[in-house]
Amino acid sequence: MTALSARWHRSLSEIPEQQWQRLVGEEVSPFYCWDWLVALEESGSIVPKLGWQPLHLSVWRSDDQLVGVAPLYLKGHSYGEFVFDQAFARLATDLGERYYPKLVGMSPVSPVQGYRFHIAPGESAAELTAVMLELIDQFASRNGILSCNFLYVDPTWQPLAEAAGCATWINQQSLWTADGQQTFADYLAGFNANQRRNIKRERRAVEQAGLSVTPLSGADLDTSLLQRMHGFYEQHCARWGMWGSKYLEASFFDRLASPAMRERVVLFSAHRGDAREPVAMSLCVHDQQQLWGRYWGSEEEIDCLHFEVCYYAPIAWALKRGLQRFDPGAGGSHKRRRGFVARPLASLHRWYHPAMDGLIRQWLPRANALMEEEIEAINAELPFKVEPPSLSFVACDHG
Incomplete structure (x- = not known):
């Protein structure tokens, strides 16, 4: 040998x-x-x-x-x-x-x-x-x-x-699994009646603020849009001061716009008009089986927007594409009440x-x-x- x-x-x-x-x-x-x-x-x-x-x-x-x-x-x-x-x-x-x-x-x-x-x-x-x-x-x-x-x-x-x-x-960490769910209605059906009402209320709050959430992926992504995402990421980190955990430089987001890397990225844009002019956005990464939540940020303080852009819209997107798992990222006990199991x-x-x-x-x-x-x-x-x-x-x- x-x-x-x-x-x-x-x-x-x-x-x-x-x-x-x-x-x-x-x-x-x-x-x-x-x-x-x-x-x-x-x-x-x-x-x-x-x-x-x-x-x-x-x-x-x-x-x-x-x-x-x-x-x-x-x-x-x-x-x-x-x-x-x-x-x-x-x-x-x-x-x-x-x-x-x-x-x-x-x-x-x-x-x-x-x-x-x-x-x-x-x-x-x-x-x-x-x-x-x-x-x-x-x-x-x-x-x-x-x-x-x-x-x-x-x-x-x-x-x-x-x-x-x-x-x-x-x-420990959190994970959502499809477990046979095929639609968002299936996802909701897994909760008790009180939590189903709560999730519907949270999603309605975003609608009442005049916002729509649109997923953007693959050829939809370019350097300009990913730099907007970097701006949201940077702004969100800055809110936490020295605990903001800002690690990624703007040029990393430029790299995500390359043809190979953008095929693994999906942005969830919360907007009132053009999806390319968001007031908030989250960035997720995916393969054929799983979605990972990574970063988000918002220009406005809107009730429940974080839940919609970081959890509900990604779960709906994952279900439409037959993905089986969603790792929303580290921390946050609030994830538990939205279907993420420890x-x-x-x-x-x-x-x-x-x-x-x-x-x-x-x-x-x-x-x-x-x-x-x-x-x-x-x-x-x-x-x-x-x-x-x-x-x-x-x-x-x-x-």
């Missing part, structure tokens, strides 16, 4: 697009496509000066046969991850260790499930996962890095990484300080059990219609 060699890349553009796409495959999430990740880097959105140093690992058989890739970033902070590890950072300080920089595997600033090592067909995924983790461990040891963290992992890859020594930490979401970790590793691994089983209980409790209170139990009666002879 040909020996393996490893390379570390400070830019994804160092890995040929064709080679990357061959490994990740056609079914990969849009957030792990070569052009999406390169656009983040080349737009200046994900760069070292902002605390994101691209540091991708590739593994080769011979000089030209790429067999494994791991998108990785060396991070100087925990922003843009949406998995909150401040307790780990405090523990490192208590142990006299420097928590940053740390290695992170994810699609930057996108809390979307699907992280994995991408491995060529015909290779042993288990063996190559173990090899690549060992390469990461060696890199961390040489460079004094305290931890490596894989966030929002693909459930099919998770057992391979766990078998190679990664510790699992369970968090679900467990795993991140995988390796800590290179023995005491820290031991303490966290001792804590994780209890923390994960509590999170599972919390998810169960949240979902038990969702305003879905409850069907009466099906009862069977058997006649009894009392003679």
